[in-house]
Amino acid sequence: MTWSALARAATTAARRTLAQPGLAVVSVGFYLLVTAAVTSLWRSAAEAHGGEIAGYSGLALTWYIVASEATVVAQRVRLIEEVGTEIGSGAIEPELLRPVAAVGVRLATEIGAVLPRLVACLVAGAGYAALVAGAPIATGSIGLALPSIVLAVVCNIAAQHAVAAASFWVRDAKSAWYLYHKFVFIAGGMLIPLEVLPESFESVARLLPFSAMAYAPARLASGYFEPGLLIGQALWTAVMLVAAVAMFARGERRLTAAP
Amino acid sequence: MRATFRAAMLESWANRRSFWTQLAAMFVNDIAWVAFWVLFFEEVGEVRGWARADALMLLAVITTAAGFVLGVTGNVRRVASVIADGELDAALALPTPTLVHLLARRIEPVNIGDLVFGCLLFALAGDPTPARIAVFAFGVVTAVFVYGGFLLALGSLAFRTGRGEVGELGFHAVTMLASYPVDIFSGPTKFVLYTVVPSAFVSSVPVRLLDSFDPQWAALGAGAALLSATIGVVSFQTGLRRYTSGAAWTRA
Numbered sequence: 252m253t254w255s256a257l258a259r260a261a262t263t264a265a266r267r268t269l270a271q272p273g274l275a276v277v278s279v280g281f282y283l284l285v286t287a288a289v290t291s292l293w294r295s296a297a298e299a300h301g302g303e304i305a306g307y308s309g310l311a312l313t314w315y316i317v318a319s320e321a322t323v324v325a326q327r328v329r330l331i332e333e334v335g336t337e338i339g340s341g342a343i344e345p346e347l348l349r350p351v352a353a354v355g356v357r358l359a360t361e362i363g364a365v366l367p368r369l370v371a372c373l374v375a376g377a378g379y380a381a382l383v384a385g386a387p388i389a390t391g392s393i394g395l396a397l398p399s400i401v402l403a404v405v406c407n408i409a410a411q412h413a414v415a416a417a418s419f420w421v422r423d424a425k426s427a428w429y430l431y432h433k434f435v436f437i438a439g440g441m442l443i444p445l446e447v448l449p450e451s452f453e454s455v456a457r458l459l460p461f462s463a464m465a466y467a468p469a470r471l472a473s474g475y476f477e478p479g480l481l482i483g484q485a486l487w488t489a490v491m492l493v494a495a496v497a498m499f500a501r502g503e504r505r506l507t508a509a510p
Numbered sequence: 511m512r513a514t515f516r517a518a519m520l521e522s523w524a525n526r527r528s529f530w531t532q533l534a535a536m537f538v539n540d541i542a543w544v545a546f547w548v549l550f551f552e553e554v555g556e557v558r559g560w561a562r563a564d565a566l567m568l569l570a571v572i573t574t575a576a577g578f579v580l581g582v583t584g585n586v587r588r589v590a591s592v593i594a595d596g597e598l599d600a601a602l603a604l605p606t607p608t609l610v611h612l613l614a615r616r617i618e619p620v621n622i623g624d625l626v627f628g629c630l631l632f633a634l635a636g637d638p639t640p641a642r643i644a645v646f647a648f649g650v651v652t653a654v655f656v657y658g659g660f661l662l663a664l665g666s667l668a669f670r671t672g673r674g675e676v677g678e679l680g681f682h683a684v685t686m687l688a689s690y691p692v693d694i695f696s697g698p699t700k701f702v703l704y705t706v707v708p709s710a711f712v713s714s715v716p717v718r719l720l721d722s723f724d725p726q727w728a729a730l731g732a733g734a735a736l737l738s739a740t741i742g743v744v745s746f747q748t749g750l751r752r753y754t755s756g757a758a759w760t761r762a
Contacts, residue, residue, distance in 0.1 A: 273675045281682045287699075288690045295694040296554040304553060429535040433542035442546055447553045 256351045261363030268367045275371055282324040282372040283379060289442060290316045294384070305446035311473040312444075313384035317376035318396055318472035319441045319465040322403040323432075325369035330361065330408070331428035334415035338502070347503055354412060354499035358492070361408050369404060388474030395481060396471035402484040407435070407464040409491035416495065419502025434459070440466030444473075463487035511606055515614040518584075522617040529619045536623030543569055543689075544631070558693040563635065565691065567720055570631040571646070572688050572713040575653035577625030579661065584616035586658055587681055589665025589746070590674030598753060609746050636720070645723055648731075649716025655735035656711040660684055662742030669749025680707070688712040708734055 268275065293312040297304050307315060327333065334357070337343045346353040380387075387393045414427055436442050438452075439461030445453050456462055467480040523529060547569065551562035580587055592598055592612065601608050601615075632638060632646055664680035687709035695703060703710045711734040719727055 273673065277675050277679050277682075280679045281686075284683050284686050288686055288694075291694045291699075292550075292557070292690055295557045296550070299557050300554055429539050433539060437542055437545055437549070443549060448549060449552075 253351055253355070257355055257359040260356045260359040261366075264360040264363030265367050268364045275368060278325070278368050279371050279375050282320060283375055285324060286316055286320050286376055286379060289320065290380075290383070305444060307444060307446070307473060308388075310384045311388060313380045314387050315444060315469040315473040317373075317380045318400060319469035321369060321372040321376055322400050322407065322465055322468055323435060323441055325365050325372050326404065326407060327361075327365075328432065329428055330411045331415045331431055334412060335418035335427075338415065338418040344506070347507070352496070352499070353503070354416075354496055358408060358412060358495065361412075362405060365404055365408070366401075369400070373400070387472065389476060392471045392474050392476045395476070395478060396468050399468035399471050399481055399484060402481070402488050403464050403468045406460065406484060406488040406491050409488065409495045410460060410464070412495040413491060413498050416498035416502050419498075419505055434461050435464055438462070439464050440469060444469070460487045460491060511610055511614055514606065514611055518615055518617045522619050522622075532620040533623035533626070536620050537627055540569070540573055540624065540627045540631075558691070560691040560693060564717055564721065566631060566635045567717045568689075568691060568713045570628045570636060571649055571653055571716045571720075572628070572685075573624040573631065574628030574650045575657055575712060576685060576688075577621050577623070577628055578650070578654050579621075579658045581618050581621030581623075581625050583613040583658065584618035584621065585612050586661045586665070588616070589662060590668035590677035593665070593668040593749075593753065594672055594674050598750075602753075608750060609743065641723075642720060645719050646716070648728065649719050652731040652735040653712045653716055656708050656738040657684065657688075659735075659738030659740070659742030660708060663738075663745040666742070666745035666749045669746075669752050683707050684709045684712060688714075691717075708738060711735070711738075 290313045293304070293307075293316060294309040297307070297309040297312055302308060304312070343353060346356065349356070411428075411431065414431055417427070437448075438456040438459050440456070441464075445456050445462060445466050448456060456466075463484040467484045470477060470480060544566065547562060547565040551557075551565060555561075585592065589612070598608065598612075601611050604611055628650075636642060636646065638646070661677070661681055661684070664677040665674070667676050668674050684707050687703055687707060692700060692703050692710040692714035700710075711731055715727060715731045715734075718724070719731065
């Protein structure tokens with residue numbers, strides 16, 4: 252019953268996304284702009300650096316950015332703020348009366364809404380990369396990159412719900428989205444491969460969950476066949492899902508216990 | 511006009527905790543960009559004539575200019591949705607020019623954070639001699655007019671299309687592309703960045719002037735500012751003549 256309800260929530264959200272082609276165009280257009288700008292920067296850098304930076308060629312960097320940007324840009328950038336506002340304003344309360352866990356429905360809805368945008372971004376990005384840089388270096392690692400991209404999105408959405416759940420206790424927690432995204436940008440390897448960071452910073456970044464949200468699929472898409480990255484991602488995704496469910500459960504208890 | 515601006519200021523200042531939180535959030539956002547450029551140039555050295563100091567000045571110019579446009583004239587980004595949702599009705603009934611009222615009506619604290627950050631970054635990393643301060647101010651003023659005019663022109667398309675997607679995409683395009691040195695692009699893309707999406711005039715040209723002041727480039731920047739602002743205002747005013755009421759009584 253619960254699983255079918257969640258599947259229905261995800262399907263309905265996906266259909267809603269598909270029914271808004273205007274927003275999809277903006278989303279894909281924005282993705283292509285970011286990808287074009289960042290890949291141009293890295294290709295120029297590789298060119299100026301003898302054709303390679305930290306083991307990445309211009310071609311590898313292009314596919315790296317195509318994957319890392321898709322996992323992040325396909326999502327709603329202010330998800331933490333929006334969920335936080337709904338919690339803070341009490342708009343979430345009717346959802347607590349339903350027979351299915353509110354956080355479960357929210358996660359399923361968000362994942363369902365993101366997937367069509369993700370597919371559109373990836374198709375556009377792959378076309379762009381093939382056009383300006385060339386075909387992917389290794390098809391084997393690209394095969395791993397696809398499930399890795401989905402795991403990255405699920406992990407990120409779950410983590411954002413866990414952070415947004417702080418709004419059950421703290422009034423201004425919704426502003427945390429700025430800080431959260433900057434961690435994904437730098438420590439998560441979205442804008443910059445972790446191998447480019449100073450050694451100590453790189454070691455810390457590899458221990459954080461943010462690398463599962465951008466770096467892992469990007470590294471695989473850039474041609475490195477490293478299945479261990481998928482295992483790490485699966486672990487972080489499980490941790491983030493449990494954290495989101497636990498945070499919402501505690502927050503809901505607090506809300507219903509309040510006089 | 512002054513009363514409208516004062517009301518907008520008081521509104522944004524009403525929730526002081528939120529004001530400071532948003533300001534701090536934008537500071538964190540901008541510091542992350544500083545970190546990115548420092549890490550990038552630490553590894554790469556120099557790219558097509560751009561070094562770390564240039565990238566930091568690029569960030570200073572774009573945050574100051576965008577912070578002013580989106581912070582002080584906050585409605586400029588919402589022009590399309592204001593038009594499409596019929597929210598202009600309330601502004602039309604006022605004795606002030608519609609465009610002036612619209613632009614002065616909203617202050618966005620989060621972007622004020624950008625404005626303050628950009629000035630601070632220039633003060634700390636821009637070697638601020640009186641001559642460089644003057645060039646920085648000139649560059650920012652031209653960037654403000656180019657950026658604001660472009661956003662206004664794109665937003666005004668909603669008078670004809672009734673939709674805001676083009677404006678939104680244009681906003682992302684000019685902001686994103688202005689955040690990177692124009693010289694990393696080449697060929698037709700570079701031409702587009704000096705013409706159709708004039709992001710080069712929002713950041714790279716002012717930085718070039720800071721690097722070595724060239725009267726020809728300064729004149730080009732001033733011309734782009736004048737042209738962009740004129741196109742923005744004319745687009746809005748001609749579009750306004752076509753505007754039919756959304757029958758919604760709201761505050762614009």
